[in-house]
Amino acid sequence: MPSYDRALHALRTWLDSWSGIGHVVVGMARLDYDLQLTRYDERGWRATFYTTRMEHSPTSATGTGWERTPWHATQRAAWEALRQANRDG
Numbered sequence: 001m002p003s004y005d006r007a008l009h010a011l012r013t014w015l016d017s018w019s020g021i022g023h024v025v026v027g028m029a030r031l032d033y034d035l036q037l038t039r040y041d042e043r044g045w046r047a048t049f050y051t052t053r054m055e056h057s058p059t060s061a062t063g064t065g066w067e068r069t070p071w072h073a074t075q076r077a078a079w080e081a082l083r084q085a086n087r088d089g
Helices: 003-015 018-030 070-088
Strands: 033-040 044-051 061-067
Touching: 003 018, 018 033, 018 070, 033 070, 044 070, 061 070
Parallel strands: none
Antiparallel strands: 033 044, 044 061
């Protein structure tokens, strides 16, 4: 396996873990986002990022991801929140 592939595999393995979720959450918190992560039995996970406030509502969600694993849901929601922030300027 070429070194680039090994490095990408190592990054993917690290991000696809509870530790990886923690690092994504810390990075998003520095940008003033809160995470809500919910498991729905065997159906999957929903991750939602909100701008930091005391109260969160479905209309204040800035990024949401629904996936079979918590790390993929968190990554998708973070990307969506960052894309939305970029669109809003």
